[in-house]
Amino acid sequence: MESSENGRASAHGHLPPDPELRVKALEEVLVRKGLVDPAALDAIIDMYQNRVGPRNGARVVARAWSDPGFRRALLADASDAIAGMGYAGRQGEHVTAVENTRDTHNIVVCTLCSCYPWPLLGIPPGWYKSDEYRARAVREPRKVLAEFGVTLPKDKAVRVWDSTAEMRYIVIPERPPGSTGLDQEALAELVTRDSMIGTGLPMEPRR
Amino acid sequence: MTPGSGPAFDAPWHARVFALAVAENEADRLSWPDWTARLATTLRDSGLSQSLDGGDDYFLAWLDTLESVLVEEGRIDRGEIELARAELAKTHAHAQHEPRNVLHDMRSD
Numbered sequence A: 001m002e003s004s005e006n007g008r009a010s011a012h013g014h015l016p017p018d019p020e021l022r023v024k025a026l027e028e029v030l031v032r033k034g035l036v037d038p039a040a041l042d043a044i045i046d047m048y049q050n051r052v053g054p055r056n057g058a059r060v061v062a063r064a065w066s067d068p069g070f071r072r073a074l075l076a077d078a079s080d081a082i083a084g085m086g087y088a089g090r091q092g093e094h095v096t097a098v099e100n101t102r103d104t105h106n107i108v109v110c111t112l113c114s115c116y117p118w119p120l121l122g123i124p125p126g127w128y129k130s131d132e133y134r135a136r137a138v139r140e141p142r143k144v145l146a147e148f149g150v151t152l153p154k155d156k157a158v159r160v161w162d163s164t165a166e167m168r169y170i171v172i173p174e175r176p177p178g179s180t181g182l183d184q185e186a187l188a189e190l191v192t193r194d195s196m197i198g199t200g201l202p203m204e205p206r207r
Numbered sequence B: 001m002t003p004g005s006g007p008a009f010d011a012p013w014h015a016r017v018f019a020l021a022v023a024e025n026e027a028d029r030l031s032w033p034d035w036t037a038r039l040a041t042t043l044r045d046s047g048l049s050q051s052l053d054g055g056d057d058y059f060l061a062w063l064d065t066l067e068s069v070l071v072e073e074g075r076i077d078r079g080e081i082e083l084a085r086a087e088l089a090k091t092h093a094h095a096q097h098e099p100r101n102v103l104h105d106m107r108s109d
Helices: A018-032 A038-051 A054-066 A068-076 A078-083 A131-139 A141-147 A184-190 A193-197 B012-026 B032-046 B056-072 B078-095 B101-105
Strands: A095-099 A104-109 A157-162 A168-172
Touching: A018 A038, A018 B012, A018 B056, A018 B078, A038 B012, A054 A068, A054 A168, A054 A184, A054 A193, A068 A078, A068 A095, A068 A168, A078 A095, A095 A104, A095 A157, A104 A131, A104 A141, A104 A168, A131 A141, A131 A157, A141 A157, A168 A193, B012 B032, B012 B056, B032 B056, B056 B078
Parallel strands: A095 A168, A104 A157
Antiparallel strands: none
16 A cells, blocks of 8 residues: 545645635735734634524523423513623524414514524524525425424424524424423433524424 | 534645635625625536536535625736746646655545
């Protein structure tokens, strides 16, 4: 054997893909002009890679399941309620919580781009940003839900919420059966990212 | 696997260009409603000829939009970006002749 390729290191002698170079070039120009501080970029990336993510939203949902006063406050003014838990961010100030009930299932999309409650759910997954989801979630939500493995009874209404820069949504899923007596931490473990977008359901507790 | 447990960004440049726009917003030079309206237009235009899958193509739209906004507002000009890009490409080509460069490129985290 002459050589072996380890991991995903790129082939020798090839330039990095064009967008990567373009981003580096853009950053360099902005840094040179004093418009951007690379340390500030690192801090933003660290925040969305390591500190902000669906666990935040899961804690909000778990609290809403356990604390009726918080649930009421959340449904009345989600931005205010989540700020009280320390989840705020410049791109997620206006958040509305929509609650799944026996009669209604909620699902969230951004048909125009990819608006999403970052402070609660982090960066949206690829499929949320895809043309396919953005177009079909509104046109045929039940079919999309079925593809995500969510089949709803026929008499359950589906409400689709289209996010904008001014308003983003988080779904409060129905509390799963068998979860009585669990504390908020254990409840939060059951709350998946997709259940807060509406394309999934929370997990059921292991017996 | 727990849904939602994957990495936030699929490629380092996705994270970088994301952060550049957020930094502009945090410095009060870019309003978020304006940004999303511009991004929506880019996504619509680039989605006319192909179906976007929400990965590289999404962040490429993000990059196109950010460059256009910065150029239109006169904060940078296209020539500067082109020049910087050409220089980086040259530096990178030189670096490729150095031995063991692959090890430097690998990230353990």
